[in-house]
Amino acid sequence: MRSMRPFLPWVVWGVAALAYAIAIINRSSLAALGPAAQDHFGIDATTLAAFPVIQLVVYAVLQIPVGVLLDRFGSTVLILAGGILMTIGQVAMATVADVWLAILARVLVGAGDACMFISVMRLLPEWFAVRQLPTVSQLTGLIGQAGQLVSVVPLALVVSNLGWMAGFSGISATVFLVSLLAFFVVRDRPGMGTGFERVTGRLGSLSRNARSLATAPLTGAVVVSPPATEMIETQQADGKRTLRFWGKARRLLSLPGVRLAYWVHFTSPFAATVFLLLWGLPFLTGGVGLSPSTARGLLTLTVLSSMFAGLVLGPLSSRFVERRVWINVWITLGIVVTWVAILLWPGPPPMWLIVVLLVVMPLGGPASMISFEVSRSHTPRSFIGFGTGLVNTAGFTSALLTILLIGLVLDLQGAGSPDNYSLGAFKLAFAVQIPFWALGLTMIFIEQRRTRRWMQKHGRRLR
């Protein structure tokens, strides 16, 4: 069993990350099927746009409850629950004809998706050394992005060749199989059983002998352990009473490091989410005047850029722990400068500037993974699920608000439908991102100072 020791953490993480990639396939499964979905359900563009928005609202709203459940039941249970919810949601998507039932199906998909990412993130400190965490986190994001890449074209091909039902039944079968795999492989931490072992009550030797890579010697390892739970004042005088939800939230938010992580996640990824989820294609076609096929081709650049950045940013933020927030801030500033150049460019921006935007803007996704490192350094272990869920809400909140505000500003200018789209209207609408960046960056600077003071006061160092 000794020889399995270095591999088991990677196998456990690999299967969990695969489950996350499948969740992303589910999340973006309607992205390339707009016209097919309109045909299938007989709906207009506004109703179609409601699908991803509702799904993301469900995802964002559930992050904190799922985080709380995660601290209580562990990643194995939550990954399975997420898989089951997505399987049911996609079976419904394949079979229902009524649009309201389809929306309900997307709610289930959003709820299942909400369980995946933070469950994988929760596994990492249990299986890997602190020094490895930034890289493994970024690899997790990268695998998720790969899910986005494979979801669009193959699914569109299956739906156009074999039909709607075959496409969505195929996705639900895939989720089911990967969930089954997770049931037999994923373990919350070394020494704990898989879902199967827990149900049967028999702990196999692989689980019994499992070791975390954190216990393996790592040359020059940097130690950035989370604070002890006692660093948060609790009402648990007798150690038995569990904190109530709001009490926990208040205490978590009393840590400036957690608030810093929140604002880091709030600020860097939303521009890319907004662009990829809804407004990118209309802007490039109806605003800039590109053909739909050129625009779609250019959009794949965003995924590639984000995947490449994931490879670079993991080792970088691990090497420069003290400056990781600055890495995020510089990337955000790059995104802001690129967007401002697009907005101020007289007339249609040149192709080179569009390409720069599509390469720079998606860097905000991998940069936002730094927020989970910050959160992990400051969140007591028993609150890590809650903390990760809380931080993960941030970027999706800013993205959802921006999506809605862009639609509102377009509508207010009488440019809310493809017939009336114009570059000027889009430029004004995309300018709503500026206050979000300003708020986020300001809060990062404020919380960074407070975090520094808090660490001095408690005698804590990141390295």
Ligand SMILES: N[C@@H](Cc1c[nH]cn1)C(=O)NCC(=O)O
């Ligand atoms: N910011 C993303 C992660 C990411 C990594 N690379 C590009 N994006 C995030 O927070 N994801 C959460 C999720 O559920 O996908």
